Amino acid sequence: MDSGPYYLVKDLPLHELIAHEFISTFVKKGACYALTYNTNIDEDNTVALLPNGKLILSLDKDTYEETGLQGRPSQYSGRKTMKFIVSIDLMDLSSKLDSKKYKRVSWAFKEKKPLKFDFLLAWHQTGAEGSTMMSYFSNYRIQERQPKIALSTVTDLPCPVLRSGELRGEPEAACSAQELFEWLGAVFSNAELNNEPDNFISTYCCPQPSTVVAKAYLCTITGFILPEKIHLLLEQLCRYFDEPKLAPWVTLSVQGFADSPVSWRENEHGFRKGGEHLYNFVVFSNRDYWLQLAVGANDDCPP
């Protein structure tokens, strides 16, 4: 399955993302996503473009004051506000190009405080073939990238027994969703799953009850991946059970970028100790599913 190209543009001035041509070519004709590359949300200025046309800037105090734009202090500031969030609605801006608002934002990014970042960009286009990102940003250093795919098989893997109707598990009969979540992490980290309780190094073992699966397939895709592609992947995984299979369930886990300024919808995302925000689908052979959403301490509860 094609997990779609994404693009890395180096030293892209921020005013290019509010240019009318960019908005009408990409933002309005599909879902356009952008995130600054190699910026830490807890230290640096970070910018993200959401598919609904909102440009979110997470700026440190000095930059915020220098741009002169209107924003609000970060929810996770503490007593001294060190970070400010500015949200610019590009759809709204582009509808009135000679409005005071557009002129001010344009002046802020072009003259008052010109900001430049390395951006990760991706675009899901709806509608006819038009301009591509490569040709639009040909004046800048743009590279097309494919997500990296790593496949592996594991033999004789102890797997927890699950029952789709029992999220909390059932003693002696099924494991809980939380135990599954930890086990999944252990599998993808290549941890040993069969330790004895008196082992000096590690006492972790697969949650009980468990069965041993002869062969399991693990696939990891790394990159700036579109939610639309993840949706396609999930649909294909559901189709896995169209024919009877020995496997009782399959899982799909998705991790967000730790340095994204937003998590779900437009909820502000902070780093704290790990910046984690992830979700995991467990699809059962009877078409039931579990969806687990996990966030760190500097995050709102997922929807």
Added chain:
Amino acid sequence: MPAPAAAYERIVYRNPSEHHYMKVRLEFQDHGIGLNAAQFKQLLISALKDLFGEVDAALPLDILTYEEKTLSAILRICSSGLVKLWSSLTLLGSYKGKKCAFRVIQVSPFLLALSGNSRELVLN
């Protein structure tokens, strides 16, 4: 016979994790020093003991994965012991007379979050 109505259940947990997980790497000033998994665990226990004493040296600590070549590991500690473990690692300065330091790469209450690190995405 009509299909049974789809049931929906939502459970929200706040701070549910009994354990926290840390991805760490041990760096020596001079190269060529190796530790096996047991020696690594012993080093962690002695770091805890030096700072916090015998009782906290017995905190339930697991080394889920260990790579001898890079001296990196994924540790599991009970959540109440995270701060103690992290501060012990910070203050550990030497092993058998050789200067070293622990680098904490990732910390999370979810082990699945440690299987990927967006800060390690390198695109040249």
